[in-house]
Amino acid sequence: MSSNLSALFYLISGILFILALRGLSSPETSRQGNYFGIAGMLIAIFVTFLSIGNFGPGFIYVLIFLIIGGSIGAFIAFRIPMTAMPELVAGFHSLVGLAAVFVAISAFLKPEAFGLGEVGSINLASLIEMSLGAAIGAITFSGSIIAFLKLRGIMSGSPITFKGQHFLNLILGLAIIFLIYYLCTLQSSNIFWSIIIISFLVGVLLIIPIGGADMPVVISMLNSYSGWAAAGIGFTLENTALIITGALVGSSGAILSYIMCKGMNRSFFNVILGGWGATDQMTGSQEKEQKPVKNGNADDAAFLMKNASSVIIVPGYGMAVAQAQHALREMVDALKKNGVKVSYAIHPVAGRMPGHMNVLLAEANVPYDEVFELEEINNDFANCDVAYVIGANDVTNPVAKSDPQSPIYGMPVLDVEKSKSVLFVKRSLSPGYAGIDNDLFYRDNTLMLFSDAKKMTEEIVKSL
Amino acid sequence: MEIDPFIFRLSIFILSIFVGYYVVWSVTPSLHTPLMSVTNAISSVIIVGAIIAALAGSSEKIFEVSNIFGFLAIILAAVNIFGGFLVTQRMLQMYKKKKK
Numbered sequence: 001m002s003s004n005l006s007a008l009f010y011l012i013s014g015i016l017f018i019l020a021l022r023g024l025s026s027p028e029t030s031r032q033g034n035y036f037g038i039a040g041m042l043i044a045i046f047v048t049f050l051s052i053g054n055f056g057p058g059f060i061y062v063l064i065f066l067i068i069g070g071s072i073g074a075f076i077a078f079r080i081p082m083t084a085m086p087e088l089v090a091g092f093h094s095l096v097g098l099a100a101v102f103v104a105i106s107a108f109l110k111p112e113a114f115g116l117g118e119v120g121s122i123n124l125a126s127l128i129e130m131s132l133g134a135a136i137g138a139i140t141f142s143g144s145i146i147a148f149l150k151l152r153g154i155m156s157g158s159p160i161t162f163k164g165q166h167f168l169n170l171i172l173g174l175a176i177i178f179l180i181y182y183l184c185t186l187q188s189s190n191i192f193w194s195i196i197i198i199s200f201l202v203g204v205l206l207i208i209p210i211g212g213a214d215m216p217v218v219i220s221m222l223n224s225y226s227g228w229a230a231a232g233i234g235f236t237l238e239n240t241a242l243i244i245t246g247a248l249v250g251s252s253g254a255i256l257s258y259i260m261c262k263g264m265n266r267s268f269f270n271v272i273l274g275g276w277g278a279t280d281q282m283t284g285s286q287e288k289e290q291k292p293v294k295n296g297n298a299d300d301a302a303f304l305m306k307n308a309s310s311v312i313i314v315p316g317y318g319m320a321v322a323q324a325q326h327a328l329r330e331m332v333d334a335l336k337k338n339g340v341k342v343s344y345a346i347h348p349v350a351g352r353m354p355g356h357m358n359v360l361l362a363e364a365n366v367p368y369d370e371v372f373e374l375e376e377i378n379n380d381f382a383n384c385d386v387a388y389v390i391g392a393n394d395v396t397n398p399v400a401k402s403d404p405q406s407p408i409y410g411m412p413v414l415d416v417e418k419s420k421s422v423l424f425v426k427r428s429l430s431p432g433y434a435g436i437d438n439d440l441f442y443r444d445n446t447l448m449l450f451s452d453a454k455k456m457t458e459e460i461v462k463s464l
Numbered sequence: 465m466e467i468d469p470f471i472f473r474l475s476i477f478i479l480s481i482f483v484g485y486y487v488v489w490s491v492t493p494s495l496h497t498p499l500m501s502v503t504n505a506i507s508s509v510i511i512v513g514a515i516i517a518a519l520a521g522s523s524e525k526i527f528e529v530s531n532i533f534g535f536l537a538i539i540l541a542a543v544n545i546f547g548g549f550l551v552t553q554r555m556l557q558m559y560k561k562k563k564k
Contacts, residue, residue, distance in 0.1 A: 013509070018483055018487060021491065024492070025491055026492060027561075030556045031556045034552050038549050040509075041506065048515045061518070061535065065518075066542045067542075068539055069546070070546040072547075073547030077547045077551040080551065082558075085497055085555075092501070095540040095543055096510065096544055098540055099508070099510050099537040100510055103533070105533045106531075106537070109529055109530040110521065113517070113521060114516060220500070226504070230507045234477075237513050237516065238473065239513070240476060243477050243480065247480030247481045247483075247484055249484075249506065252484055253500075255488045256499070256500070346494075353500065354499075355496030355500075356497060358495070358497065359555055362558040367562035368494055368560070369561055
């Protein structure tokens with residue numbers, strides 16, 4: 001196949017990838033979109049085989065390795081529980097990053113196969129592109145591994161900070177740039193290996209200071225990096241499909257990080273530099289511990305909700321941890337039988353990744369047109385009888401609206417306190433991730449239900 | 465003076481960033497998780513590079529160092545392609561409308 005013809009086919013697969021993302025604008029078109037994506041991938045792979053035109057023994061091995069990888073991927077895809085989606089996505093990002101590193105290494109070792117010049121005299125532009133691709137790929141790989149370990153609970157979710165951390169990152173970042181510069185003049189393979197090793201280190205250092213609840217930003221950011229790494233390799237290989245895809249994925253991840261940061265009213269750098277409210281958290285909590293709270297049980301909750309005309313459910317990460325989504329759906333079914341109108345309110349940063357709650361609710365067969373985003377539903381709290389807060393905390397804290405001293409001041413929150421009564425399922429009165437006491441606990445219209453989210457919901461189902 | 469082909473690729477790249485920007489803003493927030501898994505799957509089109517790397521060189525020496533890196537990259541990318549698209553499909557199947 002001529003290289004012009006294959007370039008046109010790569011363009012087609014790039015366009016199919018755009019359509020795949022376009023499909024996600026609504027759940028109805030999304031499945032079709034996914035097929036576009038698959039078609040784009042098939043075209044890209046077939047065109048590559050045809051343009052190389054080498055169907056010798058090497059080709060057989062390529063197919064074998066493709067099938068091995070594919071079976072592992074398919075096995076994981078079918079077996080993974082929906083609650084484990086954040087760590088799955090983090091794990092997948094690490095693979096893209098590592099694949100980018102490997103392709104860059106291969107191109108560096110054998111530039112003539114890619115038409116990039118000879119060993120020791122690789123084209124300058126190609127050298128810059130491949131070392132950038134390798135560096136970003138390596139950062140994506142090690143960063144995603146750390147994110148994976150934190151999300152999986154193998155590594156503690158609490159931030160790991162030490163003195164001079166940011167300074168060290170800065171030095172290492174500058175070192176990578178210097179080494180790329182020297183690589184271009186010296187073409188030495190030792191420098192190339194050093195770039196990759198330092199980048200692995202930067203990936204680790206970049207993610208360890210970031211705490212569990214900031215994971216939505218981290219995952220989106222790594223998503224973006226994996227795209228830029230792919231684009232870097234795309235420039236090296238002069239491949240349109242890779243360049244288009246890299247740009248799409250890169251901007252997609254960047255937009256998601258932006259949405260997540262906005263959901264917390266924090267700047268991107270504030271999140272990346274880590275350590276949220278480490279000093280503020282000690283101030284308010286002591287004297288507030290003494291305040292009285294109203295304590296309720298499942299029967300009270302069932303009574304309140306049964307006699308309500310409308311209920312809004314506010315799920316958070318705690319629901320995912322307790323795997324309470326199915327019990328929740330049973331509860332809602334029982335309420336609907338009693339003629340109660342039920343809807344769900346989702347905060348942009350609820351959970352550990354963008355859209356985390358929506359997937360879990362969809363898994364529990366909650367129709368997506370009962371699930372609303374913050375801006376869509378926030379005004380409805382004033383007219384609702386009961387708000388059922390399950391596993392969410394900071395995103396409901398009214399302090400974000402009233403207290404300029406609070407570290408979460410200005411963060412958009414759900415106006416839960418405006419509903420006639422609030423049922424707050426929580427294991428204890430301990431503050432949320434931000435380390436701030438939630439004012440909502442002590443309000444007159446709040447009834448605390450101290451229990452595990454799933455157990456409490458099941459008990460409520462029984463008393464309904 | 466002739467234009468360097470790099471400029472054309474750069475143009476494609478920058479235009480694609482803009483396309484991505486507008487397309488992704490139109491994605492409904494409830495599908496942000498499938499968006500991440502599908503972007504993950506499509507970024508594995510890096511397998512194209514992996515295949516070129518694996519098949520580079522003469523047919524007699526299939527497993528030179530540069531080829532081995534290519535083969536490893538094929539495995540990684542294939543895990544992602546199959547895993548990414550299938551898990552996205554699995555998620556999207558779950559999004560249902562209210563039964564009337």
